[in-house]
Every structure is written in C-alpha cells, then in structure tokens.
Amino acid sequence: xxxxxxxxxxxxxxxxxxxxxxxxxxxxxxxxxxxxxxxxxxxxxxxxxxxxxxxxxxxxxxxxxxxxxxxxxxxxxxxxxxxxxxxxxxxxxxxxxxxxxxxxxxxxxxxxxxxxxxxxxxxxxxxxxxxxxxxxxxxxxxxxxxxxxxxxxxxxxxxxxxxxxxxxxxxxxxxxxxxxxxxxxxxxxxxxxxxxxxxxxxxxxxxxxxxxxxxxxxxxxxxxxxxxxxxxxxxxxxxxxxxxxxxxxxxxxxxxxxxxxxxxxxxxxxxxxxxxxxxxxxxxxxxxxxxxxxxxxxxxxxxxxxxxxxxxxxxxxxxxxxxxxxxxxxxxxxxxxxxxxxxxxxxxxxxxxxxxxxxxxxxxxxxxxxxxxxxxxxxxxxxxxxxxxxxxxxxxxxxxxxxxxxxxxxxxxxxxxxxxxxxxxxxxxxxxxxxxxxxxxxxxxxxxxxxxxxxxxxxxxxxxxxx
Ligand code: BGC
Numbered sequence: 001x002x003x004x005x006x007x008x009x010x011x012x013x014x015x016x017x018x019x020x021x022x023x024x025x026x027x028x029x030x031x032x033x034x035x036x037x038x039x040x041x042x043x044x045x046x047x048x049x050x051x052x053x054x055x056x057x058x059x060x061x062x063x064x065x066x067x068x069x070x071x072x073x074x075x076x077x078x079x080x081x082x083x084x085x086x087x088x089x090x091x092x093x094x095x096x097x098x099x100x101x102x103x104x105x106x107x108x109x110x111x112x113x114x115x116x117x118x119x120x121x122x123x124x125x126x127x128x129x130x131x132x133x134x135x136x137x138x139x140x141x142x143x144x145x146x147x148x149x150x151x152x153x154x155x156x157x158x159x160x161x162x163x164x165x166x167x168x169x170x171x172x173x174x175x176x177x178x179x180x181x182x183x184x185x186x187x188x189x190x191x192x193x194x195x196x197x198x199x200x201x202x203x204x205x206x207x208x209x210x211x212x213x214x215x216x217x218x219x220x221x222x223x224x225x226x227x228x229x230x231x232x233x234x235x236x237x238x239x240x241x242x243x244x245x246x247x248x249x250x251x252x253x254x255x256x257x258x259x260x261x262x263x264x265x266x267x268x269x270x271x272x273x274x275x276x277x278x279x280x281x282x283x284x285x286x287x288x289x290x291x292x293x294x295x296x297x298x299x300x301x302x303x304x305x306x307x308x309x310x311x312x313x314x315x316x317x318x319x320x321x322x323x324x325x326x327x328x329x330x331x332x333x334x335x336x337x338x339x340x341x342x343x344x345x346x347x348x349x350x351x352x353x354x355x356x357x358x359x360x361x362x363x364x365x366x367x368x369x370x371x372x373x374x375x376x377x378x379x380x381x382x383x384x385x386x387x388x389x390x391x392x393x394x395x396x397x398x399x400x401x402x403x404x405x406x407x408x409x410x411x412x413x414x415x416x417x418x419x420x421x422x423x424x425x426x427x428x429x430x431x432x433x434x435x436x437x438x439x440x441x442x443x444x445x446x447x448x449x450x451x452x453x454x455x456x457x458x459x460x461x462x463x464x465x466x467x
Pocket of ligand 1: 037151154155272277278281310377378379405409
C-alpha cells in the first residue's frame with residue numbers, strides 16, 4: 001500500500017500484519033473450538049475411569065461445555081457490537097486460559113464441570129465472533145474462501161487434538177496424569193489467540209458504526225486484495241447503509257427487522273447439526289467398537305483418518321468456495337450426504353454389522369459423508385450466518401445462529417448414543433434419522449436460503465431491506 005493509495009481512501013496508512021497472516025490469526029477462534037472437541041473425546045473416558053464417574057457424569061463433562069458455549073454465543077453478539085470484535089477476542093482467550101488451567105488442576109467432578117462451563121463460554125464467544133470478524137474483513141470476491149478458514153481451523157484443531165490425545169496417553173510427567181496434560185495442551189492455542197488478537201486490526205464495519213471512519217478506511221486498505229478505489233467505495237457503502245438506520249443491535253430488533261434472516265440462521269445451524277456430523281466426530285471410535293467389534297486402539301486410528309479427510313476436504317473447500325454459489329455447494333453437500341447415508345443404511349440393514357465387508361463399506365461411506373459435509377455445510381453455515389444480517393444487528397444475529405448450533409450439537413450428542421444402544425448398536429436407525437434431515441435440507445436451501453456469493457455485505461443488506 002502506498003501513501004498515495006491511503007490518501008485516495010481518505011485514511012492514514014495503518015501497519016497491519018501480513019494480510020494472509022491476518023486472516024489466519026483471525027480464524028484462530030476456530031482452533032479453540034476444534035481443539036476442545038478433539039481433546040474431550042480422549043480425556044473424558046480416562047477421567048471417567050480415574051474418578052469412577054458414571055455415564056451420566058461423563059456425559060455432563062462433555063455437554064457442560066455446550067451449556068457454556070450457548071451462553072457465550074448469546075452474549076457475544078451484544079458485547080461485540082458494544083465493545084468491538086477485537087477486545088472480545090482478547091477476553092475470550094483469557095477466559096479460555098482460565099478454564100484450561102482449571103481443568104488441568106481440577107480435583108473433583110464439580111470443579112471440572114464448572115471449568116468446562118467457563119471454557120465453553122470462551123468457545124461460544126469465539127464461535128460467534130470469528131466468522132463475523134472474517135466476513136467483515138474480507139472483500140466480496142474472496143469472502144467465502146477467507147471465512148472458510150474458520151472451519152479449516154476447527155478441523156485442524158480436531159485433528160491436532162486427536163494426535164495430542166495419543167501423545168499424552170501414557171504420559172504422567174511432573175506427577176500430573178495424562179488427561180491433565182491433554183487439557184493443559186489447550187492453553188497453547190489460547191495463548192496464540194491472545195497474542196494474535198493484540199495485533200489484529202478492529203473490524204472496519206464496527207469502526208464505522210462507532211464513528212471511527214479514518215481507522216476503518218485504513219483497515220480496509222490493509223486487507224488482502226486491497227485497492228484504494230475498492231476500499232474507498234466500500235467505506236462509502238458501509239457509511240451509507242449505517243446512515244439509513246444505525247439501530248441498537250438488540251435481540252428484539254433482530255426478530256423485528258430481520259426475522260427471516262434469524263429463522264434462516266437458526267434452521268441452517270439446526271440442519272448442520274442434525275445431519276449428524278458430531279455423531280461421527282465424537283463417536284466414530286464407539287461406533288466401530290460397539291457396532292463392528294473393533295478394539296479401541298484401531299478405532300482411534302479410524303478417528304484420525306476421518307479427521308484427516310475432514311481437514312483435506314476443508315482445504316479444498318477454502319480454494320473453491322467462491323467459484324460456485326453458496327446454495328449450489330449446500331445442495332451438492334446434502335446430496336452427497338444422502339447418498340452416503342443411504343449406502344450405509346442399506347448395507348447395515350441387509351448384511352448386519354458382523355461382517356468385515358460391512359465395516360469397510362461403512363468406513364468408506366462415512367469418509368464420503370465427511371467430504372460432502374466439509375465442502376458445504378461445515379464452512380458455509382458459519383459464513384452465511386455472518387453474511388445475512390444487516391450490520392446494525394449482525395453481532396446479535398450471528399449470536400442467535402451460533403447458539404442454535406450449540407443446541408443442535410447438544411441434542412445430537414445427548415441422544416445419538418441412547419438411540420444406538422436402544423437399537424442394539426445397529427447404526428442404521430440413527431443414520432435413517434440423519435438421512436431424513438439431509439434430505440429435507442435440500443428443500444430448505446432451495447426455498448429459504450438467500451444467495452450471497454459475489455455480493456458485498458451492503459448489497460446483501462439492501463436486498464434484504466428491499467424485500
Ligand atoms: C460444526 C461442528 C463440527 C465441525 C466438524 C463445524 O462446522 O459446527 O459442530 O464438529 O464442523 O468439522
């Protein structure tokens with residue numbers, strides 16, 4: 001960026017980190033989210049046997065984080081509209097560190113549950129903040145790819161945590177048991193997020209809302225794919241949209257002015273969860289152990305394989321995201337997921353779960369399901385919930401979508417194993433339910449979801465207001 005460019009945009013040049021580095025750091029919130037998802041799958045069962053917890057207590061240690069996440073998600077929108085995206089990142093990282101240290105040194109079930117809720121609060125907050133931040137910091141031509149980095153970080157976090165679980169499985173260093181080190185490892189991504197957040201620029205849209213127009217212009221110029229003209233035009237658009245209606249950013253206002261967007265955000269997130277992604281992510285080892293009689297160590301390697309497919313497919317998604325419309329990707333993903341479920345259901349109903357062939361086919365089609373999810377519903381739901389709300393209520397609107405994600409996750413985590421047990425461990429029955437949601441999602445996308453690819457956030461807002 002030259003000083004002339006900066007002057008053309010009516011702003012002082014601002015030092016920003018390397019543009020790509022900026023988005024990577026901006027997406028780190030996803031790493032916390034994914035990391036904890038992976039860590040609990042390894043640490044939870046060990047804590048259970050060390051402390052002699054029953055199944056309900058183990059369930060609560062897993063699910064308590066979701067309670068904290070729901071609260072965090074719901075408060076993040078108001079707080080980020082009020083104090084800015086950047087400050088809240090720093091606070092979330094600190095809360096995450098407090099939760100992580102607490103978990104590492106917890107002495108009993110009650111303490112662990114409290115620290116899981118605290119940790120969840122930080123995860124819920126960052127899961128609301130990160131996609132909004134990335135979307136607000138991207139230009140319209142690359143927004144899909146850039147915002148997909150949140151999902152990429154989630155999948156990397158899950159996979160890294162699987163390896164950490166393996167690495168610490170037999171580690172009892174410094175008198176601390178293996179699971180304490182697993183939880184302790186969560187401090188690393190949190191510390192990186194905290195340091196990263198200090199150097200991140202504030203969201204330009206939030207700055208304009210606060211009347212800090214010069215700073216906003218400077219941030220717009222510091223982004224990837226910047227040009228002075230584009231930054232200037234974007235700044236003018238943001239100002240024009242806000243001048244029309246600055247709004248207060250309350251929950252009431254979201255439902256009053258953007259009721260349809262709120263409904264779409266909630267349904268998007270419910271569908272994202274009800275197609276059963278976390279039944280696979282959390283319980284793959286359990287599926288292969290109890291349904292196909294694999295031993296535990298082989299089952300862990302299947303998780304690692306599934307995690308790798310998830311990361312690689314998400315990388316492909318970040319490259320291709322802006323080449324086709326969001327709706328096309330979602331419908332494509334739903335069809336792939338339906339086909340994968342259909343094959344698994346037929347195989348398991350016809351051949352049962354005792355043959356090795358059934359296990360192999362199930363494994364392959366679970367991987368195909370993951371590919372379908374990772375290139376579509378995984379990244380796109382998070383992108384869309386940040387794109388479809390007008391700026392004045394974007395923080396709160398995204399909160400609502402994010403909270404719906406945690407509620408859906410809670411329902412699937414809570415009921416999947418119960419349904420599986422009730423059906424004598426034949427996965428066909430829960431998978432029939434997931435198939436139905438994947439099928440219905442096609443119609444939901446076709447008839448209710450707006451297309452946002454290639455439109456600026458201000459154009460999307462104008463479209464919505466026009467309707
Ligand atoms: C979902 C998570 C899921 C992850 C898997 C995310 O988009 O919200 O619940 O664990 O994808 O990659």
